[in-house]
Amino acid sequence: MSVAARPPGAEHLLPSPVPVRFVAADGTAAEPPAGYPAPADGRLVEAYRRMVLGRRFDAQATALTRQGRLAVYPSSRGQDACQIGGVLALRADDWLFPTYRDSMALVARGLDPVEVLTLLRGSWHCGYNPAAVRVAPQCTPLATQTVHAVGLADALRRKGGDGVVMAFVGDGGTSEGDFHEALNYAAVLRAPVVFFVQNNKYAISVPLAKQTAAPALAYKGIGYGIRSEQVDGNDLVAVLAVLDAAVANARAGGGPFLVEAHTYRMDAHTNADDAARYRTAEEVERWEAADPIARLEAHLRGRGLLGDEDVVAAGEAAEEFAGRVRERMNADPVTDPLELFDHVFAEPTPQLREQRDLLASELSSEE
Template sequence: MTRPTRKKPPKTATPDAADAYAASAAAYDRADDLFQILAPDGTVTRPDLLPAPEQRLHLYRQMRRARQFDERGWVLYRQGRLGVFPPFGGMEASQVGTAAALTGDDWLFPTYRDTGAALTLGLPIARTLAYWRTSPHGWAMPENLKVLPFYIPIATQYPHAVGAALAEKRKGTKNVAMAFIGDGGSSEGDFHEALNFAGALNAPCVFILQNNGWAISVPTRTQTKATNLSRRAEGYGIPGVRVDGNDVLATWHVTNEAVQRARRGEGPTLIETVTYRIKPHTVADDPSRYRTEEDNAGWAEKDPVVRLQTHLLQEGILTGESDAALMAEVAAEFEEALKEADSYPDPTPAEILDHVFAEPTPQLRKQREQILAEVGA
């Protein structure tokens, strides 16, 4: 996978600084250390690693479900029927391929952008819509699913995931914890503390680092000189893998290996999925203010959904008719979930305190009394 051509260094840079900048930017264009099974045109580069047809079709369906949510979410936002949410279109392979390696007994610690991963593991669409409507009906996760609410703070989910993984280890289960982060989050202290913590205690944890090129408006090349973020794992004595994050088969393969490794008691793994945030930071963002057409060049041709679709059609696993039927099913599923979300009653003001702690603190009880008194007045 190639990265888009980088901008020239600032004119104020010294010759040495300019050379260092150019070398750092060029490193992003090398694909020799990027694991891949499907090329962007859908051709197979590693036929020996192709999963079963059923698994490939399952991954395709999950990516279609994720894209349906992302695309309909934009429409609902413009209609005033959904709050501000971070789109993830173009990153479906990175999220679906990783989460699909888990079971319902495993933990998932998503960032705010990982709606696709949560849907893949089984979070109901209706509840997800309620969450992005800031409705209490979406705040509590299903009891049979170990998905944490979408994390807004940067990198705090990484240490939390290590704690959950160690709890499973202490209980004697084979369950693992998976946590997501962005390239910008990998510069936070919590990221490094979690990797050291997990490595030292051999926690059954899989760390997903989605390198989508941007930390809000800051490009990866600006926030770090490192060009292979998976190598940060070496500093903590754990394996690091760099994978084409727009190739769902490759992403699923390396993640499945990491999950099985964790289940065998062999400790954590860091996986860098190299992808690109084609969409804005949120639906309220204007990316034209900080990135150019040159930055975006070539990424539309690397579309992860089209890549797998092309492969499945070439292999005869999918036909034009079955593909149309699948997309119709996915669309119908979403609309049915939307009807359910629309049927939820409006929340009462005091409900904002209901899911803060399992047992309300004295402060929360007092605040609840104050809210009820104000509403009554």
Template sequence: MTISTGNPPPGAMEDPRRDSPRSDARTDTSSHLLPSEVPVQLVDQDGRHRHDDRYPLPDGDTLLQAYARLVAGRRINDQANALVRQGRLAVYPSSHGQEACQVAAAVVLESTDWLFPTYRDTVAVIARGVEPLQVLTLLRGDWHSGYDPYEHRTAPQATPLATQLLHAVGVAHAAKLRGEDTVVLAMCGDGATSEGDFHEALNFAAVFHVPVVFFVQNNEYAISVPLKNQSVAPSLAHKAIGYGMPGERVDGNDLAALLAVLGAAVERAREGSGPSLVEAHTYRMQAHTNADDATRYRSREDVENWVPRDPMTRMRTYLQNLNLLDDDAEARFAEDAEIVAAHMRDGLNAEIEPDPQELFAHVYARRTPQLEEQAAQLRDELSRQDG
């Protein structure tokens, strides 16, 4: 290791890593970077509280409000699947069974933070406050990303695996350089951890000590590829230690544990302690998308084994046992969720009048000569058809 014995030469750039309050990984045992031996769980599948000294249970009001979003998330998934069958959506990657991860990712962030979702994170984007029809516009195959990322501090849903992680790190790095109180939460699936972009994002985030939380929803399959054929690491969270950041494992169907673990990671980043990796152990209950036949690579028994672990059933039981959730509240949450579903149906059943010229809008701040040429060619072709 080179040790500086004097001031840098005039004009030399200051290393943005110098203010990092890290320990040297080569002299540190790094035991604090290792994740829990078993995923953190605060409420088991029977709705009983499991004490954990490291992560306090969120208060009842927080859990009740998050549960309401959980109910809405399940209804959104079910309604979107119905709209696919009716031909109103081109494709829908359902997060049925993973809604606790979706809700927690949105709830733990402040309005000044950023969320970087994947194609499967529709419920998280809606929970973040984006209007449902704007979110579903992309999956309908219409008009760009569907919503203004800057308005909601939520990036467009990313279909290419892991590419959004690099964008998330860039935003977090820029926020740090500007001295902003901003944390970035970057979502991905287990399949994305096999991509080179995953490595580059985590390595840069750790080296430059940026305020980002990498949130891996490990639902055990990258389309048809099981996790055992992707990685032989003890867990995906163990990958964090290779980059010098802490990793943690959490029960991805336990809403309370997700709020606690993700919340702690977000606060750690906000306090200037750098990035972290959280792996949620969950399961994709439905097919990869409506174009996928999941029966080709997994059995019905495998899916049924996860039914008792359903995040909605678990949190409902816990709240009812503490008299925090009664029939009236349950009915109110269901009614609110149905209003969202009806809005989705009405909006997506309405016919749209596409404007082909919008293909060239919002690609660049100033159109390139090539785009101008293509737009002119299209105008000419359309005018000939109208004539």
């Protein structure tokens, strides 16, 4: 029986007792989980290419931060399968509501990488046109985007289309009131929204055990009447299979779906964080051995879907992409400090005009 065909009742809300997995850490096939068709081979090969490119982009953005070209950058290295799997499960006309850590996903979605990094560079706007690319602005406040995602999903439903919204959120975000309000709101409205929780084990420096006593974050959907699942977040095949089912359920009118992916943030929270203060090198090494790209590569090689020339080509394409990003980001942006006062109010207040005039005078005196 497929996931979408499960009968109504409380039992169908329950996630699997253990995270869904298709591929073991060494790349060999695991016992196929019931109810989740495996993604097509071509999608898996494409996912590998995008993961390699995304990882290289992530490393380049981290380097740009060290060079002072970005104000801050939250790496998603280690969460590559979640980043790419989430994007590949959506259609071009679906909507994505990301967090501040999901730049890799936005690049995989096809957004201009420089526009993606604009906010992290310190600009006053998000860098891209959300309506044109169907991606909400990246946000720093935790879980606020989940409520917005439900509102937009409900609007899509009311307009009579079959669009779906996916809201990314971290494990720390599930402790916020906005997240719980969004779940309740979505369930009552039967909004076509998928809540994709990337559980990377830490809310900055706070481990999961100090955030919740729930057996898994996937269980948080049950109390609101939301179908839920947990998946091995370092297994791209499993992530894509589960998200495919969740998106199909929402698109068919089945209401919201919550998916928890068990993964790990290999790098620090941001460049301003010292992760060694709250986790051990041994812990990081254990998760390095479960690297999602290495796992997928081994799996595809074992099935004859990927060869040496394919791996080399993917790496070369990623290097060329990173080089173009680096070149464009090394150009100093043209900025106007007086833009600070634009769009604060529809009609500037006397105080705002006075402050703007003062700054304009100071800038003139420096010329």
